[in-house]
Amino acid sequence: MSQPAKPAPQPAGRAAAKKELPEHFKAYKHVWVFIEQERGHVHPVSWELMGSGRRLADKLGVELAAVVIGPTGDATKAAVAESFCYGADLAYVVADDVLTDYRNESYTKALTDLVNTHKPEILLLGATTLGRDLAGAVATTLLTGLTADCTELEVDSDNSLAATRPTFGGSLLCTIYTLNFRPQMATVRPRVMSMPDRVEKPVGRVIEFPLGLVEADIVTKILAFVPDRDKATSNLAYADIVVAGGLGLASPENFQLVRQLAGVLGAEYGCSRPLVQKGWVSADRQIGQTGKTIRPKLYIAAGISGAIQHRVGVDGSDLIVAINTDKNAPIFDFAHLALVTDAIRLLPALTEAFRKRLSAHTRDRIAS
Numbered sequence: 001m002s003q004p005a006k007p008a009p010q011p012a013g014r015a016a017a018k019k020e021l022p023e024h025f026k027a028y029k030h031v032w033v034f035i036e037q038e039r040g041h042v043h044p045v046s047w048e049l050m051g052s053g054r055r056l057a058d059k060l061g062v063e064l065a066a067v068v069i070g071p072t073g074d075a076t077k078a079a080v081a082e083s084f085c086y087g088a089d090l091a092y093v094v095a096d097d098v099l100t101d102y103r104n105e106s107y108t109k110a111l112t113d114l115v116n117t118h119k120p121e122i123l124l125l126g127a128t129t130l131g132r133d134l135a136g137a138v139a140t141t142l143l144t145g146l147t148a149d150c151t152e153l154e155v156d157s158d159n160s161l162a163a164t165r166p167t168f169g170g171s172l173l174c175t176i177y178t179l180n181f182r183p184q185m186a187t188v189r190p191r192v193m194s195m196p197d198r199v200e201k202p203v204g205r206v207i208e209f210p211l212g213l214v215e216a217d218i219v220t221k222i223l224a225f226v227p228d229r230d231k232a233t234s235n236l237a238y239a240d241i242v243v244a245g246g247l248g249l250a251s252p253e254n255f256q257l258v259r260q261l262a263g264v265l266g267a268e269y270g271c272s273r274p275l276v277q278k279g280w281v282s283a284d285r286q287i288g289q290t291g292k293t294i295r296p297k298l299y300i301a302a303g304i305s306g307a308i309q310h311r312v313g314v315d316g317s318d319l320i321v322a323i324n325t326d327k328n329a330p331i332f333d334f335a336h337l338a339l340v341t342d343a344i345r346l347l348p349a350l351t352e353a354f355r356k357r358l359s360a361h362t363r364d365r366i367a368s
């Protein structure tokens with residue numbers, strides 16, 4: 001899925017004057033995306049970033065490379081093959097059983113050695129727990145700039161990466177440049193970029209790279225792997241239907257109305273930040289700038305005002321239905337369907353109506 005072309009932001013004032021890249025960085029070329037895989041599972045944010053990386057690489061007239069780091073074996077090979085289906089021209093692979101579980105030390109060494117040898121101009125990672133940890137360590141080791149949690153990535157008229165992200169609590173957007181260092185690094189949260197189309201493709205060029213590290217060199221040891229019990233229960237970021245509630249629901253008991261509607265629709269449920277702060281809902285259900293970004297086909301927001309910090313997390317939804325008693329609530333500026341009414345009364349009625357009309361089959365059709 002291609003993203004609409006936007007005029008690239010231009011640096012202002014002092015930034016423009018400083019824009020002469022030191023000679024030794026001029027050999028840095030091509031766009032790289034770190035493919036995050038854990039226990040045989042590639043995080044979908046990696047494919048979302050391949051879409052952005054493809055667009056940047058095409059604008060710069062360079063290649064797009066996937067960077068796959070992991071254990072030897074089928075999972076790493078499958079991640080490499082899949083990266084070609086999402087647009088990679090080539091893949092750099094560091095495969096070593098020392099890399100079976102993520103550890104900052106070994107992954108940082110793999111990625112920094114790879115960068116120092118093959119010199120990319122742009123390096124993108126997902127702003128996941130793993131990606132944030134790795135990106136910070138790699139950027140500080142390489143002494144280069146990193147723009148975290150970007151919401152837009154563009155190439156400006158001088159072929160620099162213009163990385164845009166919210167600032168001042170989300171009330172402003174700023175565009176950050178890494179003018180004098182390479183690579184230009186950025187992280188992007190899951191679901192901020194749209195998922196590109198997957199096109200079946202034979203495996204392309206693969207460049208293998210040795211880790212140059214043995215287990216005895218690594219201080220951190222993995223004693224056991226304990227899966228997060230809650231991880232499978234909250235799939236907000238990738239849900240097709242999300243129902244969320246805000247302070248307008250007035251009590252934790254009323255928040256159950258959101259959960260009930262979500263249950264009938266086969267949806268995930270979420271909330272605005274104050275509900276997490278009050279302890280009504282767990283933090284993994286928060287939607288917005290400091291919570292999850294969602295891109296469902298249908299988003300129902302009940303008793304949520306639509307503050308900018310909430311809006312940035314839901315803007316990518318196909319259809320936003322807002323229920324609010326205040327006809328001037330900011331959420332109505334971006335909702336597709338405005339229901340000016342009391343959510344505490346409407347939610348049970350909606351749940352009942354859907355319960356009567358929706359068979360499991362119809363629910364599947366809504367989500368497809």
Ligand SMILES: Cc1cc2nc3c(=O)[nH]c(=O)nc-3n(C[C@H](O)[C@H](O)[C@H](O)COP(=O)(O)OP(=O)(O)OC[C@H]3O[C@@H](n4cnc5c(N)ncnc54)[C@H](O)[C@@H]3O)c2cc1C
Pocket residue numbers: 168169170245246247248249271272273274275286287288289290291292302303304305306307308309310313323324325326329341342343344
């Ligand atoms: C740095 C920073 C980061 C932040 N990150 C996030 C974030 O990630 N996510 C987030 O959500 N917020 C975030 N916030 C908070 C954000 O600014 C807002 O304060 C918050 O989103 C408001 O939550 P709300 O809409 O539930 O509450 P309110 O703004 O109080 O809105 C409640 C709404 O309910 C309506 N209402 C009242 N009664 C009813 C009823 N019976 N039926 C229907 N509607 C009713 C009201 O008209 C009102 O519009 C952040 C703030 C900062 C400073």
